[in-house]
Amino acid sequence: MGIYDQTYRRFEGKLQGRLVRITTILKNEFMRRIRNKWVLILLILAWSIGIFPIFTGGAFMAYFVLTFIWLLLFTAVVGGPILSEDFQFNSITLYLSRPLRKLDYFLGKYLTLFVLVSLIGFIPTIFVSAFIIGILYGTSVREFDYYTFSYSLMVVGLLMTFVFTNIGMAFSAMTKNHKYASGGIFAFLFFTNILSLALSNLYEDIMYCSIWANFMILFADWSSAGNNTLVDFDSNVSLAILMIISIICLTIVWIKLQRVELSE
């Protein structure tokens, strides 16, 4: 066909399968979110302020606190609009009028948010682990099990990514206004943690209400890093709490998607 010929024609090509449609959603949504200047600013700040101090000998606790803060902000910014924008602008009508299952739509959006959140929650742990193993290997720090430490770091990073993604999806599914969704994500993560930590002096078990504390409990137990303040907490309870939160969030998203009656 000549470049000058722009006639609308019949389509006689081959159609792509489900996996391609899911990855189409992933690619398009990812590129759309990553072009947002606030997303880029948060990513640069998270990597430079939150992560790079590790490489200059900064404390690990500071790394975890900062990672949690950046993850909280980042999930609020990218997670808030991930579903709510489609409800707000009614673009979900066009998507679902295509030969696209609701499950495929959900998977595409979920993977998008998971990949985005992993840029702060999981990907840095790979670099940090490689740094730990690379720098400490062959040194005299023999009593320190840096392999277990690194693997635990990566697993907890992956778990943080998973839980934050679920929370982001749930709040985004609950409202048509992406600002409310973002605000909800921030408020839930921030206030549950602040209040739990503040009240933990009165009642120790309230620490389990803090998502950040649950991750720290898991990391302390799995890495045998020996954090004395967390040694009395049960990591199985922490894991169960995080899984229950995730299941509730995913259930909310699924129910909302099933009940999407495409109203005007």
Next chain:
Amino acid sequence: MNILVQTESLSKYYGEVKALKNFSVKIGPGAIGLLGPNGAGKSTLIKVLLGLIPATSGTAHVFRWDITQNPLNIRQRIGYMPEHDCFLPDVNAVTYLSYLGQLSGLSAHDAMQRTHEALYYVKIGDERYREISTYSMGMKQKIKLAQALIHDPKLIFLDEPTSGLDPTGRREMLVLIKKIVKEQKKNILFSSHILTDIEQICDNVIIMNHGELVRVGRLKSLLFEKKPDLVVRVRGNEDRFISMLTESGLKPIKRKNDILIKYSPGLSRQILELAVRSGVQLRYMNSSRRTLEELFVKLINENENK
């Protein structure tokens, strides 16, 4: 007749509200108008056929596929132009249409190529690279039409395609739709409450009210009655002519520019004779043709009174 869409006692209830009530219809190829007042259930019918919302009861088949068993096969062959805006504000037309094309199953290359073809077809030029939020209403409607065409569907649902357009925009949209039907040989289901649009585009109409089917048939046969009244224009002593018509037992109705005479057997011969006897010059005589508006109002009133 090749049936594209068939419904059997299709119902959709929202609690107490009956959006569709035992709706049974067969839709063949061509341009079909879906007429009804606001709240008649037109958009609900389209969404049920697309599988976007589940029916409460009844069955429906599109291209002989059951809407509950094979919704994806159906949607592969249907284009949908929704009534309301459905665009993300911060993307341009090329990006958005290409994305929608890929969601329809086209490869990235095919989707981009067909995006440009569809945008040229609906006469969107370089504006295609601007964000959709900067578009006028007419341009947004064209984008909605383009996205319905991109995957070469066999049947297109147009839900109020001229909604919100100024007269020029409306004319442009109707010209485009006529082109789609005549040149591209696509079947359309044109849902609207603007009767003149339906008259211009459609061969067949489905009239609905309160979720029920009121009438279905070819537009020409619905508008031209089997026993048509006659419309007559005369020059001369019109009042004498009318009184002679009345004395003969006919029922003339004087209108602004002509005389409407109610049907009776042998009417045209009687009128010719009376014209000669009254000394008027008969300038025009033809069957009266109902407008779609008159038919629509009549049928809706009958349905309301039932």
